[in-house]
Amino acid sequence: MSRAAEQLPSLAAAGRLYPSIILHGGEPAERLALANEIARALLCESEPDTRPCGRCRHCRRIDIENDGVFHPDFVFVRRDAGKRETVIPVDKVRTLLQTAQVSPFEARGQVFVIVEAEVLHPAGANVLLKTLEEPADRSPRNFLLLASSASELLPTLRSRSWTVYLGAGDVGDDDELASDLLDLWRRRPGDEAFALWVSALAARLVEDGGFEDIRARQGWTRIAGAVAAAARRLDRRADRAAALALAADLLDAHRLRQRSIQPRRIIEGLAVRRLRRDRPQTGFASSVNELLGPP
Ligand SMILES: [Zn+2]
Incomplete structure (x- = not known):
């Protein structure tokens, strides 16, 4: 806490x-x-x-x-x-x-x-x-x-x-997701890892049912907790800051879901928004980013 x-x-x-x-x-x-x-x-x-x-x-x-x-x-x-x-x-x-x-x-x-x-x-x-x-x-x-x-x-x-x-919440059951995210990062650090994270997070959200119920927050809260846990273990400070910012964004992401935007596009949009600040050459973009506006 x-x-x-x-x-x-x-x-x-x-x-x-x-x-x-x-x-x-x-x-x-x-x-x-x-x-x-x-x-x-x-x-x-x-x-x-x-x-x-x-x-x-x-x-x-x-x-x-x-x-x-x-x-x-x-x-x-x-x-x-x-x-x-x-x-x-x-x-x-x-x-x-x-x-x-x-x-x-x-x-x-x-x-x-x-x-x-x-x-x-x-x-x-x-x-x-x-x-x-x-x-x-x-x-x-x-x-x-x-x-x-x-x-x-x-x-x-x-x-x-x-x-x-109070904090990002207890990662609990999602230690496994946090470790997976960290492995993905170590294999291909930087922007490519962020792109891989998007897939892993979207998959987890669908598993948790966050895909079906547009009001559900729990799925978003859980993946945000896993992202925060993985972020704290990243080696570079700039990467840690970007990933922690992404975790904070994910806590609020169900509000975008209420506008019927697909979860995967929301995650992409949030990830790209956090990366663009330092790395304009990032390899993936999304129309969600246009909906969200500049960071
Ligand atoms: Zn008393």
Whole structure:
């Protein structure tokens, strides 16, 4: 996890956390665990330097993984996958914000968590924005917005929040893909290796089903993690920088997929864009690059 992310619980414990935080990057479970830790640190009643204690009446009732348990000052919303919700409906956001209009029941403040803030219904996002714009003249009110990528949230929400990136996520199962990428590079370094990477990444994405479902992010997140892992092991600094930049681009690439661009062309476009900066003679080009514009 990034250093900035690791510092959030102690900022929360000291009461110095910005009122609205966007937690993005990393794995979904990592974001949930961090949000849980921050929420406990905010409401825990032990001494500031021992928060969150994990044992007090507040800590024990804040548990996102077990659906929150009951704490009147800790509210979180998420999309109900069981009901096949594709967005977080606006009425769920309104219910959450009703709590924000009253004083805390038990704790010294309130904490609101929105899991998958990128699928907030636009009307819900606007209602939330209005609440963030209200001056906090009462007890502390903290909002944690979780998203795979902050770039998917409304710019107005982003400008009202402090954005913290957790990292490229756990490569886990994709160690194998990262090693394959590294082998390809060592065999034919430079631009040709990047061209080979495009094929390997596109193949992996199809395997993960990212090809079929235009909304799916997981496939992109996983190949981005593998690219980042391989990038860190490249010998030349310029190659490392270009490959890391490609990994960051891939985290956001599903947005291009929503415009129905084929995954392979997206990967080609992103790869070529990252290479052109230093190496205009690169051997492969793509119309995706024209869609994306210059780097
Ligand atoms: Zn506690």
